[in-house]
Amino acid sequence: MAPNDEKDAPLLPWDNFSNWVHAICVVTFDLELGQAMELIYPADRELSERERTNICYLAFPDSNSGLMGNVQFHFRIRQCPQSIALNPRPAFHTFNSTCPTSIQTEDGYLYGYVYFRQVKDRTLRRGYFQKSVVLLSHLPLVSLFTTVLELVAPEYFDTGEASLEAACHHLDQWPPPTPGTTLSLPLLGTLVQVRIPSRQDKPGSASLTPSSPSHTSPGPPTILVPAPHETEAFRVLAPVLPHLNLLWELVITAEPLVVMAQSPTTAANTVQTLVSLITPLKFSGDYRPFFTIHDSEFKEYTTRTSAPPNVILGVTNPFFAKTLQHWPHIIRIGESTGSPSTQKHKIKKASALKTVEQKPGMYTKYKPHLQADKGLVKRLLKGVQTGRPVEVQTALLRRHLLELTQSFMIPLERYVASLMPLQKNICPYKAIPSLRPFNPDDFLATLELYGPQLTSGIRGDWEGLYRRFFRSVNFSVWFNARYQEVSDKLSALHLQALCDADLGRWVNSRSEVEVVDMVLRLRSKLTDADVLPVSQHTREQLQAHLNTLFMALPEDLRSVLHAS
Incomplete structure (x- = not known):
């Protein structure tokens, strides 16, 4: 389907809905x-038996029946191969090509956003009402879907299935999730206003500010979701603030990490915040904001016969203290005691975590390569004492982490750019020159002149950290994406060089074999032009060159080429 045809194509039932939500499920507790x-x-949404089972177990707090009232959290599951759509949705393609890489959708994964209610009910044999509304989506927009469920789930619990049907019909009226555009999304008598960040945004800039109120008519109430993909980082990380740089290093090198918490909300929000520590770099390891002992991948993650996988897990069941005590990095988060300055989350050796160990803390043998920024922690703790708003504290924290990641990545970006051949070496009559290979030692030799010290005041063994990073999945995914970008740019420059070449003159001094070879190359280039960032004018020039060469060939050769 051509890009322009997409807008004119008739919408199928639930097309708009599916751009945002895969399905909404209700999970209940059955005595049998x-x-x-x-x-x-x-009703037509298909889920495999394994997916259904995983969703059912992940929809309730794990081994923590003492949680009463309403609890919200989220999880992430691997889809079964047969459940993955063969034809990805155009809206997802647009979303991924325009949003920051850190929030792109991923083939083969679904997010589940949960609203769990447990209240005493004497009319039920068990004595409790226990039920969850679960919204399944391919989009990692935690704050947005948490807000959506705050509207949808209580209405469902109060009025039943009809309200769920109404909510889904409202979702089916939503425009596609378009990064960089402020969207007003109607839902059950409320407008949810959201702006998904765009790749063009300045990193760290505010996503959304309230629009001026209209004086003509009051209209429906509006809920603002300023950062639809983020958690409140300061509130979540308050218990482990002194270990911020250590956690950043563990995440950027994709080390196996488990978060043990009292509630699924704390576990899920902590894991989600951890993977966002290295923004704008995408965390490319696996992560499970909430994970239970019933998960189909439980054995895979808890086996002692091989090294722990590169995954960040959020768990609540005390059983994990025993099954995961061989993991190299463990965070145990205790009950919140209010001010972060009173939390005693010390670093302890990983071997100190015994089955009976309940003390909050960071359990690891890892020695950070970089020195901690004590000034940041002091500023944040002073903010607590002076009553600085949590949103401002979070902004300070995220700005620090953003600058740290940028200081780490800028030398790498610069080095990769230096591997690209010079534009003057691109010849229209020769093959496209390729990117020179990445050499870690050559890169490390550039650090003295162009290293992170130019943009960061943090001292330490940056070289050791880079070497560790080179062995991680985060590096390989980042480099492969950069390599593809540079290759596409070289192809686009080569296309432009072909367009600017005087092929009418060139053909006069060439043999038929060379002309036929150029005809076949131009045909291939026209195909490539469909997926490269080139203008319609460039395509038309290529077609004109192709026609010129075609007409310069004898008629019998033309007919052969025409038929091929």
């Missing part, structure tokens, strides 16, 4: 079956 799926909306 345990956790069971009560309904899926829309």
Whole structure:
């Protein structure tokens, strides 16, 4: 389908809905079956048996029946191969090509956003009402979907299935999730206003500010979601603030890490915040904001016969203290005691974590390569004492982490740019020159002149950290993406060089074999032009060159080429 045809194509049922949400499920507790799926909306959404089972277990707090009232959290599961759509949605392609890489959708993964309610109910045999509304989506927009469920789930618990059907029909009216555009999304009598960040945004800039109120008519109430993909980083990280640089190093090198918390909300928000520590770099390891002992991948993650996988897990079941005590890095978060200055989360050796160990802390043998920025922690703690708003504290924290990641990545970006051949070496009559290979030692030799010290005041063994980073999945995914970008740029420059070449003159001094070879190359280039950032004018020039060469060939050769 051509890009312009997409707008004119008739919308199929639930097309708009599917751009945002895969399905909404209700999971209940059945005395005979345990956790069971009560309904899926829309009804035609297919989930494999394994997916259903995982969703059911992840929809309730794990081994923590003392949580009463309403609890919200989220999880992330691997889809079964047969569940993954063969034809990805155009809206996802647009989303991924225009949003920051750190929030792109990923093939084969679904996010589940949960609203769990547990209240005493004497009319039920068990004595408790236990039910969860679960919104499944491919989009990692935690704050947005948490807000959506705050509207949808209580309405469902109060009025039943009809309200869920109404909510889904409202979702089906939503425009596509377009980064960089302020969207007003109607839902059950409320407007949810959101702006998904764009790749063109200045890193760290505010996503959304309230629009001026209209004086003509009051209209429906509006809920603002300023950062739809983020958690409140300061509130989440308050217990582990002194270990911020250590955690940043563990995440950027994709080390196996487990977060043990009292509630699924704390576990999930901590894991989600950890993977965002290295923004704008994408965390490319696996992560499970909430993970239970019933998960189909439990054995894979808890086996002692091989090294722990590169995954960040959020757990609440005390059983994990025993099954994961061989993991190299463990964060145990205790009950919140209010001010972060009173939290005693000390670093302890990983071997100190015994089954009975309940003390909050950071358990690891890892020695950070970089020195801690004590000034940041002091500023944040002073902010607590002076009553600085949490949003401002979070902004300070995120700015520090953003600058740290940028200081780390800028030398790498500069080195990769230096591997690109000079534009003057691109010849229209020769093959496209390739990128020179990445050489870690050559890169490290550039650090003295162009290293992170130019933009960061943090001291330490940057070289040792880079060497560790080169062995991580974060580096390989980042470099492969950069390599593809540079290759596409070289192809686009080569296309432009072909367009600017005087092929009419060139053909006069060439043999038929050379002309035929150029015809075939130009045909291939025209195909490439469909996926490269080149203008319509460039395509037309290429077609004109192709026609010129074609007409310079004898008629019998033309007919052969025409038929091929």
